[in-house]
Amino acid sequence: SSVDGMREFGFKHALTQDVAYSTLPKTERRDLHLQVGSWVEDVAAGRGAELAEIAAYHLERALEYGEDSPEVRSRCCELLLVAGEGAIARVAPDPAARLLARGLELADDPRQRVRALLGLGRANLMAADLDRSHGRFTEARDAADALGDRRLLAEALSWLSRASWVTGRWQEALPEASAAVEALSGLEETPQLARALARLSQLEMLNGLPRAEERAHEAIRVAQSVGDVHAELNARVNLLVSVTNRGVPLDVAGARDIVSRAVASGDALEAHRCLVNALWTGQAHMAREELDEALEGLQELVAGVPAVEGLDVYFELSYAHLVDVPAGRWERLGRLLARSRELSETRQSGVQLLSNELVGGTAMRRGDLAGAAQPLAAHRALASAAAEPQRLIPMACVVMPYAALTGDLETVRDVAETVLGTTDREWAQLTTTPIPRALAVAGEAELLARTADAFAAKSRGVSAPRIALGALVAEGLLLLAAGRADEASAKLQAAAEHERRLGWVYRAACLDHDLARALEAAGRREEAARARDRAAAVLEPLGCVNPY
Numbered sequence: 385s386s387v388d389g390m391r392e393f394g395f396k397h398a399l400t401q402d403v404a405y406s407t408l409p410k411t412e413r414r415d416l417h418l419q420v421g422s423w424v425e426d427v428a429a430g431r432g433a434e435l436a437e438i439a440a441y442h443l444e445r446a447l448e449y450g451e452d453s454p455e456v457r458s459r460c461c462e463l464l465l466v467a468g469e470g471a472i473a474r475v476a477p478d479p480a481a482r483l484l485a486r487g488l489e490l491a492d493d494p495r496q497r498v499r500a501l502l503g504l505g506r507a508n509l510m511a512a513d514l515d516r517s518h519g520r521f522t523e524a525r526d527a528a529d530a531l532g533d534r535r536l537l538a539e540a541l542s543w544l545s546r547a548s549w550v551t552g553r554w555q556e557a558l559p560e561a562s563a564a565v566e567a568l569s570g571l572e573e574t575p576q577l578a579r580a581l582a583r584l585s586q587l588e589m590l591n592g593l594p595r596a597e598e599r600a601h602e603a604i605r606v607a608q609s610v611g612d613v614h615a616e617l618n619a620r621v622n623l624l625v626s627v628t629n630r631g632v633p634l635d636v637a638g639a640r641d642i643v644s645r646a647v648a649s650g651d652a653l654e655a656h657r658c659l660v661n662a663l664w665t666g667q668a669h670m671a672r673e674e675l676d677e678a679l680e681g682l683q684e685l686v687a688g689v690p691a692v693e694g695l696d697v698y699f700e701l702s703y704a705h706l707v708d709v710p711a712g713r714w715e716r717l718g719r720l721l722a723r724s725r726e727l728s729e730t731r732q733s734g735v736q737l738l739s740n741e742l743v744g745g746t747a748m749r750r751g752d753l754a755g756a757a758q759p760l761a762a763h764r765a766l767a768s769a770a771a772e773p774q775r776l777i778p779m780a781c782v783v784m785p786y787a788a789l790t791g792d793l794e795t796v797r798d799v800a801e802t803v804l805g806t807t808d809r810e811w812a813q814l815t816t817t818p819i820p821r822a823l824a825v826a827g828e829a830e831l832l833a834r835t836a837d838a839f840a841a842k843s844r845g846v847s848a849p850r851i852a853l854g855a856l857v858a859e860g861l862l863l864l865a866a867g868r869a870d871e872a873s874a875k876l877q878a879a880a881e882h883e884r885r886l887g888w889v890y891r892a893a894c895l896d897h898d899l900a901r902a903l904e905a906a907g908r909r910e911e912a913a914r915a916r917d918r919a920a921a922v923l924e925p926l927g928c929v930n931p932y
């Protein structure tokens with residue numbers, strides 16, 4: 385074998401090597417390790433992490449055998465940091481954490497210490513060791529702040545905001561992302577600024593804030609100016625979601641380009657994050673078969689790319705919630721339901737939310753109201769703490785029906801007011817039809833009318849079929865309550881047919897359930913019977929007795 389094209393000699397047997405090594409005095413071992421480490425450093429010049437770990441190993445052994453030079457200690461620390469950052473780049477969090485932890489032990493220079501903490505936080509985040517990651521980034525922020533290094537402080541704050549959001553510290557995440565951008569105010573454009581802007585646009589997008597789109601454009605511009613691919617990809621994913629939040633259909637070709645570039649650049653986080661967001665945004669406009677085709681194409685691109693931050697589990701739960709449940713493919717839910725306790729106890733807040741929603745929603749639909757109580761209570765508490773539309777609207781779609789079924793009118797009203805309080809933000813891709821249906825069952829006519837008006841206004845002038853469908857159903861139920869059954873039937877039938885045409889057969893069956901009541905009230909008994917039969921053909925095999 386060879387290093388940098390040079391010949392390399394080795395022992396034929398490891399035991400021979402061990403015996404030869406053990407005969408050397410410690411001082412000679414120290415000197416030899418120091419010489420080898422220095423030689424590898426010279427050979428590795430310009431080759432970054434490729435040989436840094438080997439050089440660091442020999443310098444560490446030299447320190448172990450008595451080398452006390454501060455210069456060697458600093459060089460060894462630097463090599464460990466370079467090797468650890470290289471392990472992160474190749475999505476190897478465990479080796480990265482080991483290397484960076486050793487680097488942290490040797491870090492006498494304050495900047496090296498901050499870099500080590502940042503690297504450890506990233507390695508922990510990548511491995512979904514989320515609380516430890518948050519702790520490392522917090523340490524890095526405090527150390528960078530004490531050092532007075534604004535760029536390191538911004539980097540620490542940006543990563544801390546990500547860790548805060550993932551671990552459910554939602555109220556901290558957006559201020560931390562804003563503080564990262566503020567820390568760089570007045571400085572020239574750098575990769576740190578590009579990443580801080582991208583992270584801020586991500587948090588603004590998650591909160592449905594209209595300014596997220598403009599911020600994403602700014603982040604892309606800066607990232608391209610300074611040549612930071614990671615920041616550009618992060619911002620492009622944020623932009624992809626931001627425009628769909630205001631009703632623009634998913635740009636599938638754009639999503640493929642982002643994933644392809646992320647895979648090519650080794651950015652596993654943005655590759656998988658784009659896949660997840662394509663699912664959430666695509667289902668708003670696409671038919672089920674079209675959506676599956678788009679997702680399969682993206683999954684082929686990320687095949688072999690290790691998932692990070694638990695995004696593989698998050699995608700699986702999101703798919704169950706957004707595709708399997710509305711498509712009536714409940715037989716696919718069994719494995720996730722069996723893992724519900726494990727999933728609900730994870731520190732990944734998104735996984736907790738979706739797991740509680742899946743368990744509680746399935747129990748409610750199958751008539752186990754007692755079994756639905758705890759997971760739906762937990763779901764409401766987590767979603768309310770997040771205060772993000774993407775959490776609040778799906779929560780309302782299961783908690784409000786449950787509250788209506790159990791006669792908890794106070795919860796019905798409170799959650800409805802929460803939904804109405806989000807209409808100044810952007811969330812065009814979220815399903816809404818269970819909300820007016822729950823209000824109708826609860827007899828909340830005034831709230832139902834306000835919801836119909838709010839949804840109609842929100843869908844006006846934009847392509848927001850999920851919200852427009854909610855408005856259509858709300859109007860139909862209002863007409864039914866007003867005794868205008870024929871008009872109600874027309875609206876409810878249009879809504880059901882829309883869902884059926886897209887392949888969301890369970891949602892269509894739920895609406896057929898209401899349509900049958902409207903047709904019965906209109907005296908159209910044969911049509912009502914056919915609507916009931918259509919609903920029963922879907923609901924009964926699923927064991928669904930509460931169709932929401």
